[in-house]
Amino acid sequence: MAKANMDYQQLKHDLEGLYITVPTLFNDDRDLSINDEGIRSHVRFLRENGIGRDNAVLLAGGAAGDFSTMTFDERLRVASIVIEEAGDIPVALGAQTTSTLELKQLSKQAHTLGASFIQVSCPFYFDHTQDDFYEHILAASQASDIGIIIYNTYWTSAELSFNMIERLTEIPQVVGLKWATTRNIEMEFENIVQTFADKFCVIDNDLFFAISHMLGARAFEVHLCNHWPEWGLKLLSNLTAGDYQQVQKSMLDEVQPFYKLWKKIETDYTSGDGYLDKLCMELVGLPSSRCRPPTRDVREKYREEAREMLIQSGTPRVIQT
Numbered sequence: 601m602a603k604a605n606m607d608y609q610q611l612k613h614d615l616e617g618l619y620i621t622v623p624t625l626f627n628d629d630r631d632l633s634i635n636d637e638g639i640r641s642h643v644r645f646l647r648e649n650g651i652g653r654d655n656a657v658l659l660a661g662g663a664a665g666d667f668s669t670m671t672f673d674e675r676l677r678v679a680s681i682v683i684e685e686a687g688d689i690p691v692a693l694g695a696q697t698t699s700t701l702e703l704k705q706l707s708k709q710a711h712t713l714g715a716s717f718i719q720v721s722c723p724f725y726f727d728h729t730q731d732d733f734y735e736h737i738l739a740a741s742q743a744s745d746i747g748i749i750i751y752n753t754y755w756t757s758a759e760l761s762f763n764m765i766e767r768l769t770e771i772p773q774v775v776g777l778k779w780a781t782t783r784n785i786e787m788e789f790e791n792i793v794q795t796f797a798d799k800f801c802v803i804d805n806d807l808f809f810a811i812s813h814m815l816g817a818r819a820f821e822v823h824l825c826n827h828w829p830e831w832g833l834k835l836l837s838n839l840t841a842g843d844y845q846q847v848q849k850s851m852l853d854e855v856q857p858f859y860k861l862w863k864k865i866e867t868d869y870t871s872g873d874g875y876l877d878k879l880c881m882e883l884v885g886l887p888s889s890r891c892r893p894p895t896r897d898v899r900e901k902y903r904e905e906a907r908e909m910l911i912q913s914g915t916p917r918v919i920q921t
Contacts, residue, residue, distance in 0.1 A: 611747040612775040614690045614716060615801035616818040618656040618832040619778070620646065620825045621664040623874040623881070624678050626889040634674060636681055638887035642826070643685040645886055649829040653688045655836055657819070662694035662719060664823065664873035669892035672702065676709050683714050692717035692749055698725055700736050704743040711744035717776065719749045722757040730764045741773045749776035749803070765792060769799045778821070780806040793817050807859070809835065809851065810844040823873070824858060827880040828915050854913045861909050865902055870895040879906050884917040 625638035643658070651658075660682035661667045661675045670678070679693045693710040695718035697703050703720065710718050720740060722733045740748060750768060752760045759781065768774045777800040781789045790811065793802050797816025804812040805821045812820075820839075825832040831854060838847045862876045869875065875891050875898045882888035882899065883906060890897035910918045 606745045606773075608747065608772050608775050611716060612801045614653075615657055615747075615749070615776045615803070617654070617820075617836060618651070618825055619659060619692075619803050619819050619821045620651065620656055620832070621659045621662045621821065621823060621873065621877070622682055623826060623877045624661065624665040624667075624670070625878070625887055626666075626892060628889065632890070632892050634677060634681075635887065635889060636677075638889070639678065639681045640685045641887050642881065643682055646825070646829050647685075647687070647689070650833050651689065651825065651829050653690065655833065656825075657690045657692055657717070658682055658686050659692045659694060659719060660715075662692075662873075663696075664877055665694055666874055666892055667694045667696060669895075672705070675706070676713065679710060679715060680713050690716040692719050694719050695740070696721045696724075696751070696753070698723045700739050703736060703740050707740040707743040707746055711746040715746060717747040717749050719751050719776075719778065721751040721753040722760070724753075724756045728758055730758065730761060730767075733758065733760075734764065734767060737768065737771060737774065741771050745773065747775045748773045749778055750774055750800075751778040751805075752780060754780070754782060762788075762792065762795075765796055769796070774800065776801045776803055776819070778803040778805050779812075779817075790815060807851065807855065809839065810847045813839045813847075814844065823877055824855060826877045827884045827886065827910075830916070854915075857909045857913045861902070861906060865898055868901075869898050875899075876902075876906070879903065880910060880915075883907050883910055883919055884915065885919055 625635040626632040627635045660679040683691045693715045695703055695706040707718055722728055779802055793812050793815040801819050802817040803819040804817045809820050822832045872895055878888045879899055
């Protein structure tokens with residue numbers, strides 16, 4: 601169980617701010633090997649444009665980081681690159697896996713590498729029960745004293761129940777809840793945020809930033825920061841000031857176009873996260889790449905549409921044709 605010398609309240613505080621899912625960049629070679637320098641250059645870009653310890657956490661090897669197409673060793677390699685380049689910015693390692701034995705190793709190795717957190721979802725493929733998932737998390741907490749972020753990936757696995765989230769408060773290492781849910785008349789999203797915001801740092805993964813902040817959420821999943829970090833800093837400033845009208849206007853004017861294009865791409869390509877992040881990075885002059893198969897390369901088909909979307913939403917640094 602959690603070691604007494606760890607300050608989990610401090611880890612919970614460290615999660616507050618922008619939760620930036622760092623895409624894994626690959627080389628354009630036969631094996632799509634990991635582009636170490638490309639990842640480093642991207643993290644440096646984030647730091648040079650205001651992303652730091654006081655306002656962000658970087659997620660290495662999450663879904664946008666192609667975790668499902670990487671080997672165990674590659675996942676650790678990507679995390680080590682991000683951790684080294686991030687400096688004092690806290691880093692979470694994406695630890696989604698179908699194997700509890702592998703999760704224990706990810707927990708140990710992430711802690712050894714210097715990550716602050718691991719992000720864990722209910723295992724996919726089989727229909728796991730809530731008790732299965734609880735023991736999965738418990739095993740991770742016993743393997744090391746790293747902070748644990750619970751990610752409710754209801755679209756790939758069992759959805760977390762209210763009772764399950766309540767039960768997770770018994771594990772001190774569980775400091776974060778990355779929250780999204782199916783929309784229903786019971787207002788489950790709002791209920792969970794309001795009920796558990798004092799127990800976990802709630803990370804809004806559902807784009808209800810104004811509402812969730814009012815209810816106590818203090819971290820926000822922000823794909824746009826990969827190519828427009830200043831946008832995230834503006835978001836935090838408006839949230840802190842309680843200017844929720846401006847937050848919502850920004851969501852409609854600047855965020856909605858990104859997600860509308862994402863949704864359109866998903867009608868033709870594998871549902872995923874990283875491909876639009878990477879395409880937008882390319883269009884502002886950053887290193888980029890395709891995702892690994894089975895996701896096909898979206899860049900040629902959607903490059904100009906993405907460029908126009910970025911220009912219309914006011915994104916800086918867009919490279920002209």
